[in-house]
Amino acid sequence: MIVAQRKPFAEIAQSVSGFNRVLVAGCGTCVAVCLIGGEKEAGILASQLDMGAQIKGDECTFAVACVERQCDREFLDELAPQVAEHEAVLSLACGAGISFLAERFSDTPVLAGVNTSFIGINDDVGVWGERCRSCRDCLLSLTGGICPQALCPKGMLNGPCGGASEGKCEADPLKDCAWALIWERLENTGRLSNLEPIVAARDHADNLPGAQVHPAYERRYSAHE
């Protein structure tokens, strides 16, 4: 899932200033699960903005809407009537959702209410952790399912740096060294030989805006080829 953090209230209030009718648009999937941008959080933020406006004597109004996924055209279309009635949309979706909403309603200013943090997992109640950098060249089969790109701040592919101490990370001693975890996992499963070959430098040649068409749909979308 995508994990996000809400932007500081002052930054959000600044971004919506100058608009009299703002639609706060939640997203019902990832950001709802991480308790940042779902329908409930959109409602709370709208109330906060409303109170802030009242205190300042502004005549702004803040309405709330939420769709299943802002990263999907089908769901975005549901917002069209409400977007048409507002001067701006404050989106609480991840960056992909905000972008797609801005693309779908390109005549309306779209503002970001969250900072997208990472692709991660729900580790415990209220706790999320990064697990993937979407690098397009997955090494998890080799590394025991522990990603050195996501969990090592240096992204070391051939083993730990020299800063690891007591299994903790040089950059953040409160966090485990990714390579200590990788070693332990592979040792416990008898796969340390995975680490013998030198892992070559990554190929960043495809580091262009990602786009893909499922093979079953290639004929329909042949323009993409």
Added chain:
Amino acid sequence: MSSFGDALAAGEFVITVELDPPAGPDLAPLIDLASELNGQVDAFVISDNRLASARLSPVLAGQRLSQEAGAEVIVTLTCRDRNRLALTSEMLAAAAAGLDNLLLVSGDFVNLGDQPGAKPVYDLDSVQALVLAGGLNGAARFLLGSGLAPEASPQPPQVMKFNKKLRAGAGFFMTKPLSGLAGLEAFVEAAGPLEAKLIAGVEVTDEAGPEAAATLAKEVKASGLAGGAHLSWPGAPQRLPELLALLQA
């Protein structure tokens, strides 16, 4: 081969010292210090934005020390600040300047330094940087080294990475500053017969002072665990002559 390489190959116990380029453009004090120490050490290791704090280019500093102090230089290049294009440029610049000794390391993480908001590059890791430099050999004649952390823990993955660096062409290893001999001893035992020379890091600390550092360097030499000692005195490099005098006493 470089005189440093010759000394290593001959099995001499080498002494190297760490010099940080200045955080400004004036290299005169560094050149003066290298001139003073020259003849007492086998090579000067020019650090590269040590502890992730920005300083003058190690290749330029190395070139000036070589030309103006007659110093044998080992140029450090970190993977933290450069992608593979920039690393190649610096390696070629070093070769063009006649600086054939390269120490290729990952580099301290940016949040330890003076610009913690800088983007950490790490396009390559130190193993991959060794492979890159090895690919330039032929046109260049590099003697390649890398870092080693005998006291880092857990140790087994450090040994695994050490072996990868050997296969990638590292001919010498500079260890991080040691707190004693135990970590080095354990590492050498775990790594088995060494095909490259280890140069043990010996740092003067405020707490222990230069006497303790000199004692450790002598213990390293007597132990036979390493092929040299790499001396550093963070914050007071101008006092390195004191340390060398203690070593020779």
